[in-house]
Amino acid sequence: MSDKIHPTAVVDPKAELAADVEVGPFAVIGPQARIGAGTKVWHHATVWGNTSIGESCEVYPYASIGMQTQDLKYKGGSPGVRIGDRNIFREYVSINAATNDGECTEIGDDNYLLAYCHVGHCCKIGNHLIASNGATFAGHVVVEDYVGVGGGGTAIHQFCHIGQRSFIGGCSKVEQDIPPFMLGDGNPAKIRFFNKVGLERSGFTKEQMAAVKFIFKAFYREGLNRQQAVELVKGSEHADTEEVKAYVAFVEATERGITGGSK
Known part of the structure; x- marks a missing residue:
């Protein structure tokens, strides 16, 4: 041993x-x-x-x-x-x-x-x-x-x-x-x-942070349903970012639904 x-x-x-x-x-x-x-x-x-x-x-x-x-x-x-x-x-x-x-x-x-x-x-x-x-x-x-x-x-x-x-x-x-x-x-x-x-601690750039902030506002602050929010981010200046692509792929694949926002 x-x-x-x-x-x-x-x-x-x-x-x-x-x-x-x-x-x-x-x-x-x-x-x-x-x-x-x-x-x-x-x-x-x-x-x-x-x-x-x-x-x-x-x-x-x-x-x-x-x-x-x-x-x-x-x-x-x-x-x-x-x-x-x-x-x-x-x-x-x-x-x-x-x-x-x-x-x-x-x-x-x-x-x-x-x-x-x-x-x-x-x-x-x-x-x-x-x-x-x-x-x-x-x-x-x-x-x-x-x-x-x-x-x-x-x-x-x-x-x-x-x-x-x-x-x-x-x-x-x-x-x-x-x-x-x-x-x-x-x-x-x-x-x-x-x-x-x-x-920020992970080193996200200013551009990446802007994309994520836009995603958050589209899905949780604009009063849109999920499909409307998806269309908004897909048509935005951030559409080609990895952050938007990852987020949209995630919400389109959800089975249990996405957690809602606070009022």
Whole structure:
């Protein structure tokens, strides 16, 4: 056994661990687990089921990665969890396996889930998510890149889609899709503004900010219905920007509907 695996850890001999994986006291690693180079599983954490974790991740104490879905439709088989590189899962984070055989809950790279976050079955989490304490993602939630989610029990309804570079305030109840670049907050969540601070911190140019501000005004301040707002932005001077293209594609693909604006 590697000297990086504590003697009190329970690591199934069938598990596949890179040579430098560190496993702390009383951690449990199941027989189907695959863990990449440089990853650390802290004491009392659990990695179970058909789960793969990439390189340079950290699984903090009492986190539970890959346990069976809580979906009552589960009928057996070996659904799993696929996690990329450089992710951090703080204390008591739980990530459930998918529901159906052959399916996976997926998490990309460079995500940071703070204590008590939950990712439910069949979620698709992209890259660079920061989810604060107690944020919960119900089954089948899709989260695009560079999203921020406040804590305090923020809850995202199943099948919701969260757009790139959006932000959701703490203690929010998200029932419909949050479009790209927007800031949602409240119970139920409403679009309060565009994600101005987040976009500025990300290095958005003056031109990009102008495009996003125009999108926000068209959809949330002009009294237009969704199709009218789409036509307005498509016919504007910002129509060829990546921001407008991404936003329009998102709203045209929504299934749950777009979160409305505050009055």
